[in-house]
Amino acid sequence: MKVVKPNNAREPFVRGILAHKLIQRGLPFEQAYQIATETESQFRQNALIPVQQLVETADQLIRQNYGVSVLEQMKPSWHLEDFEIRVGQGKDTTPFSKGLLAFSISAAGIPTQKAHQMAQRVESRLIQKQQDMITKAELFKRVQKTLLRTYGEETAVFYRISSQLDKLPKPLIICIGGGTGTGKSALATTLGTRLGIHQVIGTDTIREIMRLVFTEELLPTLHTSSSQVGELLKLRGSAGSEQVLAGYQLQSQHVGVGIRATIRRSIKEQQSVILEGVHLLPLLQEIKQSPPEGAYVVTVLIALLNPKDHRSRFAARAQESPNRPEVRYLRQYRQIRKIHDYCVTQCNLHEIDVVNNEQFDTASVELIHTVMRSLHQQIEQEKAESGEPAPETEASLRSPVGQPPKPRKQARKKV
Known part of the structure; x- marks a missing residue:
């Protein structure tokens, strides 16, 4: 569907452009989009629409819907110059x-x-x-x-x-833990895009790099998945679930060496980063108790509290990425779920925020709220410790973010 102008030039019909022309003529936002939508529906079967016919139809709809007085109060000229803000x-x-x-x-x-x-x-x-x-x-x-x-x-x-993350005096480090298949990678990527944080690093990537340094003979725990490490352990008298968790904890400790190095590097370079992965649980607990110096650090766990939802995610995952076959994960589902439930339990014990990823859009909003709330608390805490007066509620909306804090009275633990 194209609009034919007086000079015979042809342009695609765009409902938004028609609505904005009506707004320029003085029609309110909601009414302009309603008229544009109704106008489009009347010409849906037309390949070409003369611009004058388009104008007359829109005016007629305005007259029918809102009355002659509204139309008369609008600017009559359709051929408005392009308005650039x-x-x-x-x-x-x-x-x-x-x-x-x-x-x-x-x-x-x-x-x-x-x-x-x-x-x-x-x-x-x-x-x-x-x-x-x-x-x-x-x-x-x-x-x-x-x-x-x-x-x-x-x-x-x-x-x-x-709006002022780039003016913060310290980098922002967001650690997003969660079991396999909970959607933490997708949420972390979306969060990074929204906040303008370009470095989003998975702990599996860190583990892959460490595997290049430590051979399977030297450190076999790095060369298998988190749900299968327990099979390498020979624990006498232990149940299968205990072996699964022991293997997971051991691998997390080993990968934690690389994770801590990544955090130190980010602080040194003053570069914000998002870390996500199944191996972050020990670090989440450690950071909660003793946050590292030199950065704002936010910890959160992504979960799928409904086991059926968790299991069904692997089928969707296989469709999106053929390299991640569903059957491979379903064979290990019991172990994966055991690690997932352990992570949720530990986070509840240590008062680490848990976001249930039952619905992606809802979880994405909740994740941003969790990050912003934690960051705001840390900023306000720094102000209080540096002796700055606590701002009033309305004034707090106008107070600047990013002023370098005064030296802290108590040094925090280094990662």
Whole structure:
């Protein structure tokens, strides 16, 4: 379906463009998109639509739905010049992008669809007011006020923090543990994309690197999966489940050497990183008790509390990646589930946050909330320890993030 302009040029019909033209003429956001949708449905069978016919149809729908008075109050000219909104920061300006704005809003834990709707409304208001320039600070303030009004203070604080992650005085290290098949890798990747953290490292990758250094004869525990390590152990009088957990713990200890080296490197280079993998449980417990110096560290476990959901994930996993056959994991499902349940139990004992990945979008939002909440607590704790006054609730939304803290009274344990 293409629109034929007066000069006979042809352009694809785009509902969003029609809606924005209506917004420029003065129609509110929701009404503009409704009229654009109804207009599109009327021409669905047409290959070519003369622009004048498109205009007349849209006007007729406005008249039918909202009355003649609404149409008369709108700007009559259809041939409006392209309206470009620019965002200013200092002397520089860049084109406004509702996609990037939605992206930054989603980093506060707002579902993707709602984040895009909010960004569209911000753009629509600017178009309606014919405001072609807005400072970055003003744009940030508008979004933050909307989040405060719609979702509450905590979400507004999350938006402030997530928008200034690159200004933090220390790197952010997020450790995401979880059993095999719980979806931790997909959640970690999504989290990294939303927060702008480009380094997402799996502990299996660390184990693979260590295998190049330590041969199977030297360290056999590195050369088999976490659910099968127990088969290498000969523990007298121990039940099968005890061997599974003993093997898992031993492999986690060995891989932990590489994990700690990765954390030290990230702190040294002041580079934020997300670590994910089944081997992180001992480190999650250690960090919870004694966080490392020189970084903000967040710990969380991904779980699938329903065993049937967990088992069915392996079939979906096999379809997405032929190199990960379902039968290979189902043979070890009992051991995999034993490790999973052990991790959940230990995290509950050590008060480590657990996110149930029953539904991916919900779990993704909950994961961001967990990370932002923990990071906010650490930032506020540093302020309190450095003697800064605790901000008031409304003032806390305006207080800067990223001011270097004063020397701590008590040194934390180094990783």
